[in-house]
Amino acid sequence: MTRSSPPRRGEEGGASVWLLAVGLVLVLLAAGMATAGAASVTRHRAEAAADFAALAGAAQVLSGAAAACARATTVATANGAKLTVCRLDYYDVIVTVRVAMPGPFARFGAATATSRAGPA
Known part of the structure; x- marks a missing residue:
């Protein structure tokens, strides 16, 4: 009959520490992926x-800059964006909008996008 040796002191619970470390890495990886996904979606929303807004402003360009920018502002707001720049370059409307990231990701900043549209 063989006798087993008693466990060495200091080794109990080692697997628990490794399991917690792997779990923490997985949680951090998931948080990073969620942040990147939210940033990507916000960027696409800003571009759209x-x-x-630029297309809507271009439809009003013959009425003047004030009318074109007012229409662009209305459309940008309806799409969850804030119009930060609106100007006319001859018959083209150039707009820049800003969209904040959703929920807890808002502290990472906002996405901006610029678009230009004019008559065909």
Whole structure:
């Protein structure tokens, strides 16, 4: 009959520490991926809002800069964006919008996008 040796002191719970470390790494990886995903979605929303605002402004360009920018502001706001720049370059409307990241990701900043549209 063989006798087993008693466990060495200081080795109990080592697997628990490794499990916690791996779990922490996985949580941090998931948080990073969620942040990157939120940033990507916010960037796409900003680009779409800028495109729509520029097109709407271009439809009003013959009425003047005030009318074109007012329409662009309305459309940008309806798309969840804030119009930060609106100007006319001859018959082209150039707009820049800003979209804040959602929820807890807002502290990472906002996405901006610029678009230009004019008559065909």
